[in-house]
Amino acid sequence: MLGDGILKGMAETARNFFGSFVSAERLTTVEYPEQRIPTAESARVFPFLVYDSKSPGDGADWLAGMRCVACQICEKECPPKCIYIEKSPDKKPDYVGKQQFYPARFDIDVSVCMSCQICVEVCPFEAIKMDTQFELATEDRFGGLLYDRKELSRSNEYYHSIHPTEATEVDARLAEEKAKLEAKAKAAAEAAAAKAAAAANPAPTSGGGS
Numbered sequence: 001m002l003g004d005g006i007l008k009g010m011a012e013t014a015r016n017f018f019g020s021f022v023s024a025e026r027l028t029t030v031e032y033p034e035q036r037i038p039t040a041e042s043a044r045v046f047p048f049l050v051y052d053s054k055s056p057g058d059g060a061d062w063l064a065g066m067r068c069v070a071c072q073i074c075e076k077e078c079p080p081k082c083i084y085i086e087k088s089p090d091k092k093p094d095y096v097g098k099q100q101f102y103p104a105r106f107d108i109d110v111s112v113c114m115s116c117q118i119c120v121e122v123c124p125f126e127a128i129k130m131d132t133q134f135e136l137a138t139e140d141r142f143g144g145l146l147y148d149r150k151e152l153s154r155s156n157e158y159y160h161s162i163h164p165t166e167a168t169e170v171d172a173r174l175a176e177e178k179a180k181l182e183a184k185a186k187a188a189a190e191a192a193a194a195k196a197a198a199a200a201n202p203a204p205t206s207g208g209g210s
Contacts (some may be wrong), residue, residue: 041163044130046110046147047119048154052094061103062153065094067127070103074119074128082112083119106149111141126170132162 030037051065070087086105094100131154138144160167191204 039132039162041165043132044115044117045134046113046115046131046136047108047117047152048129048144049106049149049152050127050129050156050159051153052156053142063152063156064092066102066149066153067094067125068106068149069100069125069127070106071124073122073124074202075120077122079116079118080112080114083107084109103149106152108152109146110136111145117154126174129159129166130162 050067051062052067053065063162070085072085072087075083075085084105084107085103088102088104091099091101115130117130120130136145156167159170
């Protein structure tokens with residue numbers, strides 16, 4: 001029949017149009033911002049910096065627990081070149097007490113960022129992750145979209161709240177690496193103690209006589 005395909009197409013269009021008013025699966029519109037759809041865990045918008053605390057909820061200072069050591073890999077690998085880092089001239093103890101460099105400056109221009117997540121993939125310290133916050137409108141299109149290290153800092157608890165699966169895997173991996181380092185340090189300390197004890201108490205030598 002001539003025009004059969006057109007009729008079928010129009011019927012499908014009508015079914016979808018009228019069905020969108022009665023089918024729960026098709027009622028996708030929400031009254032934003034009063035109503036909000038939960039953000040998917042896989043969503044990504046702009047990067048943020050993760051900091052740790054000695055115990056969850058202890059309100060530790062963001063700079064004291066910052067994972068970033070200003071290695072500048074993310075700055076070098078960033079395709080749009082929107083990350084700006086200056087390494088500190090000194091070191092500070094991180095949340096486990098190890099002396100580390102830290103970023104004296106860490107800025108991200110989110111007006112340039114393309115949300116590619118390459119900075120996350122190349123970071124060897126699990127220090128930078130992707131946020132899900134998208135309501136970042138501002139009247140200042142220059143300074144208002146250039147975020148410094150304090151504005152970028154989010155706690156590990158926050159990371160768990162938006163990416164629980166990924167954050168749990170990262171914590172397990174970091175805990176394993178930390179345990180290996182502690183075991184290595186303990187073995188080295190025991191070896192040094194044994195050597196010192198041997199030096200302090202030399203074995204007696206037997207003298208021979210004729």
